Amino acid sequence: xxxxxxxxxxxxxxxxxxxxxxxxxxxxxxxxxxxxxxxxxxxxxxxxxxxxxxxxxxxxxxxxxxxxxxxxxxxxxxxxxxxxxxxxxxxxxxxxxxxxxxxxxxxxxxxxxxxxxxxxxxxxxxxxxxxxxxxxxxxxxxxxxxxxxxxxxxxxxxxxxxxxxxxxxxxxxxxxxxxxxxxxxxxxxxxxxxxxxxxxxxxxxxxxxxxxxxxxxxxxxxxxxxxxxxxxxxxxxxxxxxxxxxxxxxxxxxxxxxxxxxxxxxxxxxxxxxxxxxxxxxxxxxxxxxxxxxxxxxxxxxxxxxxxxxxxxxxxxxxxxxxxxx
Numbered sequence: 001x002x003x004x005x006x007x008x009x010x011x012x013x014x015x016x017x018x019x020x021x022x023x024x025x026x027x028x029x030x031x032x033x034x035x036x037x038x039x040x041x042x043x044x045x046x047x048x049x050x051x052x053x054x055x056x057x058x059x060x061x062x063x064x065x066x067x068x069x070x071x072x073x074x075x076x077x078x079x080x081x082x083x084x085x086x087x088x089x090x091x092x093x094x095x096x097x098x099x100x101x102x103x104x105x106x107x108x109x110x111x112x113x114x115x116x117x118x119x120x121x122x123x124x125x126x127x128x129x130x131x132x133x134x135x136x137x138x139x140x141x142x143x144x145x146x147x148x149x150x151x152x153x154x155x156x157x158x159x160x161x162x163x164x165x166x167x168x169x170x171x172x173x174x175x176x177x178x179x180x181x182x183x184x185x186x187x188x189x190x191x192x193x194x195x196x197x198x199x200x201x202x203x204x205x206x207x208x209x210x211x212x213x214x215x216x217x218x219x220x221x222x223x224x225x226x227x228x229x230x231x232x233x234x235x236x237x238x239x240x241x242x243x244x245x246x247x248x249x250x251x252x253x254x255x256x257x258x259x260x261x262x263x264x265x266x267x268x269x270x271x272x273x274x275x276x277x278x279x280x281x282x283x284x285x286x287x288x289x290x291x292x293x294x295x296x297x298x299x300x301x302x303x304x305x306x307x308x309x310x311x312x313x314x315x316x317x318x319x320x321x322x323x324x325x326x
């Protein structure tokens with residue numbers, strides 16, 4: 001009997017350790033995922049455009065295809081690469097993070113330039129097919145294109161998350177990154193599914209609602225979705241510039257070039273001293289984010305010629321990923 005009690009005590013102790021480990025993994029994953037907010041918002045803002053042109057009945061199946069492709073990108077390809085870098089070449093993470101930050105700056109600045117009419121952006125390029133009449137082929141191409149774009153954003157998300165994880169064991173890093181991958185994918189594509197179906201929900205409410213209030217809300221949803229998508233794009237662009245600029249500034253500090261980071265910090269502190277007590281912290285954060293974003297925009301504008309004339313054509317030349325998705 002005493003042996004059984006001792007065994008139960010050991011099992012209980014192991015269960016407590018396991019529960020604590022799970023809590024640690026979830027806590028670290030939440031913090032690491034928060035660091036990747038800019039890329040996450042952009043991912044949610046970019047994906048709905050790939051669903052234009054589909055019948056309503058095909059929207060959710062396409063979202064599911066893209067979701068599976070995104071999970072494969074993160075768990076099958078990027079997770080092992082990230083763990084290998086963390087354990088065998090940690091020195092490579094800051095440069096890769098800065099490279100990803102530069103990409104975010106380029107993407108954000110290109111969207112701003114396109115909105116101002118000074119850059120063609122990704123809207124048109126030689127060889128782009130204007131119309132695809134075969135629905136199956138259109139779905140295949142759109143899903144593959146979305147998965148390819150997701151790979152870039154997922155690489156940035158996973159790298160940011162990896163850099164935010166405190167030093168720990170191999171298995172803790174692996175579990176944390178896996179949780180980040182699943183958590184962010186579910187959040188992003190769950191939000192995308194809600195966004196793309198919201199106008200259908202609004203239309204159903206407007207046409208079949210029993211109450212006047214229900215029909216009014218439905219009409220408001222239908223009319224408001226285009227504006228909401230535009231707002232989401234603006235927020236995603238601002239987040240990309242902020243996160244990308246911040247990554248570059250911090251990377252420069254790690255490389256010994258801290259002048260820009262010190263200037264931003266001092267300017268943000270000075271701004272915080274000019275506001276009433278109680279909002280100094282928020283003011284300093286907003287000022288820092290704004291200056292990081294302005295720097296990200298300036299850097300991105302400088303990178304547009306390189307990106308549009310060299311990097312983007314090379315990327316488009318690669319074969320589509322995800323062509324055999326079920």
